[in-house]
Amino acid sequence: xxxxxxxNLDPVVHxxxxxxxxxxxxxxxxxxxxxxxxxxxxKDGNLSTHLSKLEEAGYIxxxxxxxxxxxxxxxxxxxxxxxxxxxxxxxxxxxxxxxKVK
Amino acid sequence: xxxxxxxNLDPVVHxxxxxxxxxxxxxxxxxxxxxxxxxxxxKDGNLSTHLSKLEEAGYIxxxxxxxxxxxxxxxxxxxxxxxxxxxxxxxxxxxxxxxKVK
Numbered sequence: 001x002x003x004x005x006x007x008n009l010d011p012v013v014h015x016x017x018x019x020x021x022x023x024x025x026x027x028x029x030x031x032x033x034x035x036x037x038x039x040x041x042x043k044d045g046n047l048s049t050h051l052s053k054l055e056e057a058g059y060i061x062x063x064x065x066x067x068x069x070x071x072x073x074x075x076x077x078x079x080x081x082x083x084x085x086x087x088x089x090x091x092x093x094x095x096x097x098x099x100k101v102k
Numbered sequence: 103x104x105x106x107x108x109x110n111l112d113p114v115v116h117x118x119x120x121x122x123x124x125x126x127x128x129x130x131x132x133x134x135x136x137x138x139x140x141x142x143x144x145k146d147g148n149l150s151t152h153l154s155k156l157e158e159a160g161y162i163x164x165x166x167x168x169x170x171x172x173x174x175x176x177x178x179x180x181x182x183x184x185x186x187x188x189x190x191x192x193x194x195x196x197x198x199x200x201x202k203v204k
Contacts, residue, residue, distance in 0.1 A: 003122045003125065003126070003141060003142060006118050006121050006122045006125060007118055007119070007122055007142070007143070009118050011118075014116070014118065016108050016109055016111050016113075016116065017109070019108050019197075020105045020108045020109055023105065023108060023197075023201065024105070026201065039105060040105060040109070041109070089198050089201050089202065092194055092197075092198050093198045093202070095121075095125075095194075096191050096194050096195045096198065099125065099128070099191050100191065100195070
């Protein structure tokens with residue numbers, strides 16, 4: 001029973017770096033690439049890869065714009081991403097609780 | 103703060119298949135390879151790989167013996183493994199709680 005929950009954990013959310021990114025995006029309207037980089041301590045390439053994976057899953061949207069002449073990338077969690085993240089938390093809460101009561 | 107917890111999650115425990123294996127081993131004295139295979143639905147090779155990884159980390163011990171003429175492999179969680187698993191649960195509990203109170 002526990003095992004089903006564990007083996008069904010959404011791999012897109014479960015990866016620690018992506019979990020860290022979603023944890024930030026869930027509580028803000030949007031965050032810039034630079035902000036996410038600072039907050040997670042990730043390198044450009046690694047952060048880009050994880051953002052692409054989240055975008056491919058439809059969990060975040062990535063918006064490119066200019067601030068003055070500087071290009072800026074901002075990310076926001078989508079409704080689908082919010083749902084996936086909250087489902088993941090519920091699942092993980094059940095997994096932890098099931099162990100703690102033992 | 104949350105991010106530190108997330109990015110410090112023990113990768114040996116965090117992988118869903120290994121989390122599933124430890125969830126079983128934490129509550130029994132030992133479990134046979136066949137039992138773990140049935141309980142997790144994993145294939146031989148995949149299960150072997152994850153067990154080796156857990157053994158390398160010192161989180162489980164693997165004992166080979168004979169039952170009659172049949173070789174049998176049994177696995178048991180070690181004290182180190184128990185500590186790592188319980189630390190992981192505490193960390194994950196904090197991560198989930200921090201999100202739930204938002």
